Amino acid sequence: MYTQGLDQAGKDRRVAAETEELLNAFQKRVDAEEKIEAKDWMPEAYRRTLIRQISQHAHSEIIGMQPEGNWLTRAPSLKRKAILLAKVQDEAGHGLYLYSAAETLGVSRDQMVADLLSGKAKYSSIFNYPTLSWADIGAIGWLVDGAAIMNQIPLCRCSYGPYARAMVRVCKEESFHQRQGFDIMHSLCLGTAAQKAMAQDALDRWWWPSLMMFGPNDSESTHSAQSMAWKIKRFSNDELRQKFVDVTVQQADFLGLSVPDDELRFDDETGHYQFGEINWQELFDVIAGNGPCNKQRLEKRQRAHTDGAWVREAAQAYASKQAARAAA
Ligand code: FAQ
Secondary structure (H helix, E strand, O other): OOOOOHHHHHHHOOOOOHHHHHHHHHHHHHHOOOOOOOOOOHHHHHHHHHHHHHHHHHHHHHHHHHHHHHHOOOOOHHHHHHHHHHHHHHHHHHHHHHHHHHHHOOHHHHHHHHHOOOOOOOHHHHHHHHHOHHHHHHHHHHHHHHHHHHHHOOHHHHHHHHHHHHHHHHHHHHHHHHHHHHHHHHHHHHOHHHHHHHHHHHHHHHHHHHHHHOOOOHHHHHHHHHHOOOOOOOHHHHHHHHHHHHHHHHHHHHOOOOOOOOOOOEEEOOOEEEEEOOOOHHHHHHHHHHHHOOHHHHHHHHHHHHHHHHHHHHHHHHHHHHHHHHHH
16 A cells, blocks of 8 residues: 555666666676666566566465464464464565565555455465364474475575565574474374374375475476576476475484375485376466365455455554654
């Protein structure tokens, strides 16, 4: 509501012609590992790619509060409730830093939020799966935050300064989140047979969707080549997925859980785990809006937005009053 002017600012920037000279000079700066800052010249496609990725990332953090929010009142102890509440609050904070980082590229938060609420904007597929048991909260922290860290640590070196800097703090918090998830899984695995079975069931349901978080195979990834040339992405989707599998399979072994993949085996020659084929149709269905919880997630977000209208109006009235006072 405060930043609609940014949409116009974004349009104004597009006026400058993209000469060969400007494009080469820009690529040179990227190749030299210089950070690109908000007021620097940048190709329009670079700006649009960043707005797409950062806003999708922000939406993922915001929608990502819902699966865990589902367990806030049902966490098994006061300590677990307090920890989960803090984690969910952190995700809201990540969404806000990321919306701010995207705003530096000349798009308003209003526009981004409108795109999310209308179903136009994407968010991570992973948040369209249900959280059926307490163990799912452990699995989200361990696997989903674990995958998020694997993907986001390289983003701390992204060529666009505001995004890279936002990611530093986000990654520190995600790292704490991952450990709390692992701690939940560890406690369940040290518990009764029924508790261990809950942990195994959660791993069975979250394993493959977590691998899908990294996006399509490199050969199917439309944006990777250009995003890597611009040093927005530092590793390809498949490289990051492999790193995640290599680290996480060993953690599952430590917990005494089995990864639900009959084809999983360690390859001595490559030094990596080989894993089975991902059900890509499932990923594309979820991205297209047909996952188990897509409808529910969007409706809940739309309802929260409508219910929160009075807060936005009050904040705006307060800001106008302050501005009027300052002017007087
Ligand atoms: N879900 O060409 P690529 C978190 C889309 S945050 C949905 O490979 P790109 C924290 C993609 O957008 C999790 N859509 O695309 C947390 C593109 O569509 P478009 C989010 C997906 O951008 C934890 C098309 O497919 N993290 O978990 C997915 O080069 C716990 C082609 O794909 C980020 O956003 C997917 N999984 O690579 C919160 C990190 N995969 O835009 C709460 C930043 C692909 O052309 C609780 N983002 N698509 O219509 C990235 O690193 C990249 O954007 C990728 C995708 C790697 C996600």
